[in-house]
Amino acid sequence: MEKVGQPDPSGEDERLSRLFRALSDATRRSLLSRLTLGPAKVTDLARPFRMSLPAVSKHLKILEDAGLVSRAVRGRVHRLSLSGEPLRQVEIWLDPFRSYWEATFAGLRRDLSAHPPRAERRRPRGRRLDSGRNGD
Amino acid sequence: MEKVGQPDPSGEDERLSRLFRALSDATRRSLLSRLTLGPAKVTDLARPFRMSLPAVSKHLKILEDAGLVSRAVRGRVHRLSLSGEPLRQVEIWLDPFRSYWEATFAGLRRDLSAHPPRAERRRPRGRRLDSGRNGD
DNA sequence: AATATACTTAACCGTTTGGTTTACTATTCA
DNA sequence: TGAATAGTAAACCAAACGGTTAAGTATATT
Missing domain, CATH: 1.10.10.10 (Winged helix-like DNA-binding domain superfamily/Winged helix DNA-binding domain)
Incomplete structure (x- = not known):
């Protein structure tokens, strides 16, 4: 802690x-x-x-x-x-929790559960560079 | 806001x-x-x-x-x-930026294809391309 | 019944936040 | 030179934050 x-x-x-x-x-x-x-x-x-x-x-x-x-x-x-670098920091902070939410939804999310917990995650292919939110 | x-x-x-x-x-x-x-x-x-x-x-x-x-x-x-579920939402929000910080380091050649850049266009000095609306 | 335990709610307080409008500075254009 | 353009800085304001202490509400314990 x-x-x-x-x-x-x-x-x-x-x-x-x-x-x-x-x-x-x-x-x-x-x-x-x-x-x-x-x-x-x-x-x-x-x-x-x-x-x-x-x-x-x-x-x-x-x-x-x-x-x-x-x-x-x-x-x-x-x-x-x-x-983008600081966002990597967010990702790093997030990492210890990843197995936690994956456990909660095990098997429900194909693309997320495909990755072993705490491992270096591959970027899912085909993601677009747009949050889709807001005025974009 | x-x-x-x-x-x-x-x-x-x-x-x-x-x-x-x-x-x-x-x-x-x-x-x-x-x-x-x-x-x-x-x-x-x-x-x-x-x-x-x-x-x-x-x-x-x-x-x-x-x-x-x-x-x-x-x-x-x-x-x-x-x-953990909401943290998954953070992850999802983060995802579109992932290629961005990955590209910041090496190996950017392949990841750059994911970017829609070319807003990078630098206009020659002394020449006025700006029609008064939006420089990019 | 009385008291202790596990919390939340309420009231309060100084600081931060997100917005405004009104300057102000610096650069470019005519 | 003078005016327009690009942007920040300053002063101000209401609302939200993060903490406090004091009070309130349930549940256990004896």
Whole structure:
């Protein structure tokens, strides 16, 4: 289990917490989905949303702070691109639980139960790079 | 701040948001880890933490609301157990991004075919391709 | 019946979050 | 140079968070 005695600020827990918190907003998840299609500038990312530009700007900063997007400033244009690596961290955190939910639904999900618990999982073929959620 | 197109309260996005939010706290993640060892009652779950019992109780409620733990009340004892299923939802959400972080490292040649890039197009300096609508 | 145990609920409090509007800075265009 | 464009920063606000203590509700125990 984790450390429960000390706060341990800015440690591993903190990073994971920031990551999950960044993912806990539908707008932010939508932005990430959009970015799987390729890098984009802030105004383009903001266009589909009803909210103001500063609001989207803040969301992007949160994603950036979580390490999920990186920013390349060229002139006045900020080009955001997806950094998938932190999501790998999520995957890693998730791993010990995988056998748990697979046990719960053993045999019901062919594509998931096909993989041995805790093993390096193969990516199911034919998955599309789109969450299907939100305004995409 | 949910929707982009339609107001979809209490929908799929909302469920995912609650899930990620539940995971965004180190105490809650620690509780989940503890529960992989088997069901436990509230007092046992609370013991390792410095915080008060009601605080832990609230955390457990949040996990329960996210569907991550289920509760079986027997007498005055609440027996909490892990429900891995929502974590499978996280996995499913994560899946479209998997090729992305895999491509970040080596072996990207094969995985790049999964990407629809070419938004990468860099326009020559001094030339105005932007017709005023959408730079990409 | 009285008391202890296992919890939740309620009320409260400071901080964070997600949004707004109004500046402000920096770059590009005419 | 002046104006438009791309974006952040600041100030503000209501609501949600995460914690506290105190009170309340059931169930066991003696």
